[in-house]
Amino acid sequence: MSSPRLRSPKRAVPTSSVLTVYKPPAVDVETQRKMSHDSNGDSGVENDHVTEANGGVTKNIGDVIKENNDVITRDVSPALMPVVVGLTSQRKCVPYWYLYDTRGSELYEEVVTNSKTYTLWRKEYSLLKSHSDDIVSKTTTPVTLMELGSGASSKTRLVIEAMLRRHGTLTFVPVDVSKEHIEEVGQQLEQDYDGLTVEPFGGLYMEGVRHLSTRKGPKMLLFLGSSFSNICIHEQVDMMKEIRAQLSAKDRFVLGLDMDTDRESLLKAYGQQWVTFQRDNPIGRLNKDFDGDMDSAKFELVTDFIEKPADGDCPSYVMGYWRSLAAQRMTFRKLGLNLDFQSGEKFFFTDGPNWSCKWNLHQMRRLAEKSGFALEDYWTNKAEDYGMVCFAPVP
Template sequence: MSDHVSDAITTVSDDAIKHSDVDEDMMSVVASLTSPRRYVPSWYLYDTRGSELCEEQIQKSKTYKLWQHEYSILQTHADDIVSKVSYPAVLVDLGSGASSKTRLIIEAMLKRGGRFTFVPVDMAKEFIETCGRQLDTDYPGLTVEPFVGLYMDGVRHVAAREEPKLLLWLGSSFGNVPVHQEVKMLHDIRAQLSDKDRLVLGMDMNTDREALSQAYGDQWIPLLRDNLISRYNKDFAGNMDAEKFKHIFEFVENPPDGDTPSYVVKSLSSSGKQRVHFGKLGLDIDFEDGERVYFCEGPNTSSKWNLGQLRRLAERSGFAVEAHWTNDEENYCVICLVVADVDQHSV
């Protein structure tokens, strides 16, 4: 199973690995680490400790401002956003994490329509279950039904529900979908929705190279290197040494009038030639000096769009933009999509 679609290339031959105690999700992690272009499925960064580290960092960072930008938009426009669906509705949070900004939407929905069901969707099982219990306690009118799985599985899980659905995909997490799969991913989601539903995405629009190099710098090492490598070692009985990998940030700027957004490329680079052993898999992995492990299946992490690109992306995926809201600096956007006429769109 791949991070976003179901056809990951498994490059480790079956007899090269002992996989008696390794489940399907974990085999997809091994496949991505041993593929010709080594990468980490984005959900794998977020075990419980990774989720805590991420939440701490995004809320306190002085240079990574996405959380604050999105929070300010939701704070101002939550009532407008929730007015896009009729009631009673179901609220779905794709890649929910701590759902810290989602609280603004929950409060607006409770104010407007009373009791409703909230479905946080995430691979970080313990973390979203703990956060879900806290939300249950904090909001008596809420029924929280966490769904542990990949984004598309979560969308399919709620598709059959009769109530209108408000799907959130916040934190610019859509920016980690490989650029060549963005249209297919949205098109697949669109196929599960009706005209009563809405998909609300938070999208980063900041392309200031200097600001980005500060935002995505070494402050992320505890999450992207240390915790990740400790998770690899724990899950697969490995001997990977975090100190032997360097955290690298790059920025790829694409023409603003083209369809491909600009994006960040994050990776770990091997300091020297080294061999890593994963005892649970009976597997050795050789790294060349400077060889990379990328933080995404595609070329991009953290895509950066402009409004024209967002509008075209929506249209190419069978959606129309019903509304959008930006922050004062106009470098972050929350966009509300509604299904467009099916017959006019194909992928």
């Protein structure tokens, strides 16, 4: 629809620099269609203009260059290339993991443990307090305990304690993109528990799962905090299938999943208390990583609760994005990138339409069935608004 959005600010080209070529993962046509529909499904200005200059290729060496689907730039570490891709995409976004640098992880923990309206952490904590012994009994012999997105591992302590009660010793492999954070947490855990060895793995979820599959012996894999609910709804089953492919019949996969579908309480839970973690910290990180001048005060948080039929396979979900409060231009000097937002334009911090999915038992069972697992056990609280499931691989 409108004119080019990405132009090159005048600046010195770095003399010694590393060229990075990034091929974004192939997304199948059906997922692209769904994402585009989901992203544009409500009111507000749509993200349907193209962020390219000069017919798709910028002229200055050192700037972000988009050729077909590939993104080429200089002096950006490969790990940050998905962030550059997100910024320069039609659906402007940062990957969800980008929210979790060390400061982000601390901010997250502050909100979830102190908030009066976001009660998910407390509900999962009390479920684990009541059922950890039962949960760890799902694997009979000593196992390697692995946790995806372990963060502060504050609730995991209850599972670690139950494992140590049962087996005396334990190897715990926390997996998290926030590497320094989990290394610090790991040292503290080893100090706190005799018999515990912690082997932190800094990386993305599936890198961690592949790492675990190289280890001998049975494993218990944890995915707590309803973190699975942050995975793009169109990619959840594929991720589960990939995890299933790395597990053996004796392994177990335990997930904590939020079941609260009360619209009023959800809109309070996913409100302004998240702005520092969700908006100010990542925008500060963007400015630092790419020498930028993006102003977080010019974006507001927008949320909604999208209800899905209770007897369908797709869970309901809270959606969220930042809305640009004005037409604005920001410059990321390290990328040679001027980025324009229209007033009302959306900037996503989630990988899919969902910020956080809200499940029922039927949907959890269907998730297991569709990805090669059986729902072996299920624990819930009195209000039945939080659940933990144990998935067993179907041979």
